[in-house]
Amino acid sequence: MIDTKNIDMELVKKLEDKAVEIRKNLCTFIYRIGTAGHLGGELSLTDMAVALYYKYMNYDPKNPKWEERDRLILSKGHCAETLYTIYADLGMYTMDYLVDHFETLETAVFSMHPNRKYVDAIEASTGSLGHGLSLATGLALGARMSKANWRTFCIVGDGELQEGSNWEALMAAGHYKLGNLVVIVDKNDLQMSGTTSETISIDPLDDKMRAFGFDVIEIQGNDMVEVCAALDSLPPADPVTPKRPICIISNTTKGAGVSFMENVVAWHAGSLNKAKWEEALESIENNRRVR
Known part of the structure; x- marks a missing residue:
């Protein structure tokens, strides 16, 4: 288990509050665009994404092409609406702009899968599953x-x-001992056709990652205390010294924070009508942690 004894609980509370805000904004975004998002997986990765962008990544939203920035590749590109919502909250876009420029015929900027040609903060156009990790490995080697x-x-x-x-x-x-690479597995055990464990099991994932030369950290990825502990434990980035790359196995709940979506395969993708949007916002608030 991850050591959480020395965690900054004030930071945890701030990030948890931000995650609540992002979940609400994400659901509002999906409601306003009126088309299907991938809310199940977008909600499961929200806590990790919030921790990275608001604390742990070396990143400047005012200069998304800053050469010294940490790079984030969202290989599960169908969940990009979480990132779009974060970018809006960081002041890079307004929510109205996101909505007005989502998959429009002539003014499209944002789409179901992210396109780096149109969104400066996107490091790689992803969505064809299995490609992002190869790109990330190349970036780390570069x-x-x-x-x-x-x-x-x-x-x-x-x-x-x-x-x-x-x-x-x-x-x-x-093989190349890319210690400057951190692979985060959003392990929510649901995919479009059913459970991952029943479709094609990837377990024991920790043993497999170690066999491939990785150091492994396993956490509950919807618990901000454990998310912070995992990211706090990362050694300083060192591109030169060969070290084992790191894998964070982030055990999450599909649809985390919205009770009627949690662990429901139908919410791999889906849209929100007004009643479901209001129910989602109420559920997110009711599920807010009180520390």
Whole structure:
């Protein structure tokens, strides 16, 4: 288990409050665009994404192409609406702009899967599952060649790990000892067709990642205390010294924070009418942690 004894609880409370805000804004965004989002997986990764963008990544929203920034590849690209919502909250866009420029014929900027040509904060166009981790491995190797001190984070889905290209990337990352690479598995055990464990099991994931040369941290990914403890435990980024890359196995709940969506495979994708949107906002507030 992850050591949580020295966690800054004031920071945890601030990040938890921000995660509540982002969940509400995300549901509002999905309601306003009137088309299907991928709320189940978007909500499961919200706590980790909030911790990264608001505390743990070296990142400047006013300068998203800053050369010294940490890179984040969202390999499960169908969940990009979480990132769009965070970008709006960070002041990069307004919510109205997100809505007005979502999958429009002539003015599209934002789409179901992120496109780096249109959104400056997106590091890689993703959505074809299994590609993001290869890109992240290449970025980490490139940082080593450039002796650049930024770190590469890559968020993958557990169902996505059924794709063989991920294991080629993991094998390469372990071989080159890319200690500046952090792979985060959003392990919510649901994919479009059912449970991951019944579709094609990826377990025991911790043993497999270690066998591929990774150090492994396993947490409850919807518990901000454990999320912070995992990210606090990361060593300083060092692109030059060969070290084992890191895998954070983030055990999460599909639809986390919205009770009627939690662990329901139908909410892998779906839209919100007014009644369901209001119910979702109420549920998020009712599920707010009180510390």
